[in-house]
Amino acid sequence: MMENKDRNRLAMHLGETLREARKRAELTQVDVAERVELATEVLGRIERGNMLPSVPTLRKLCRTLHVDANAMLGLDAETAPSWPEEPDREAEDLPELRRVLRTLRRMDAAQLSVVGSTATALLRYSGQRPEDPSE
Structure with a gap:
């Protein structure tokens, strides 16, 4: 069983790593919480080191932010294989679009x-051709 001191240290490291990865990806807490199906308040508690995520949530966070789980947990990245990355369709979205x-x-x-x-009327007004839903 993990001692309280070790648990707190792990939670702080994980929270800091998570926050840095989120900021590097230029995402808000709302963006990340929505993608991993988590309440924004819960994500905030994890980032502050007040809470540890469940294993499935940790996995979603790692995939969403493209961070190796070993790095998130403060382990040597060379000791275990990382999960394959899944394409992030919204990675290039502007904050306004999100x-x-x-x-x-x-x-x-x-x-x-x-x-x-x-939206269709605005596109036509600006001279752009709206996307054809049948394509």
């Missing part, structure tokens, strides 16, 4: 239809 996506996810079907029609 904020819009968070807002859109809270809308119902009728609201999304209005936003979609408005």
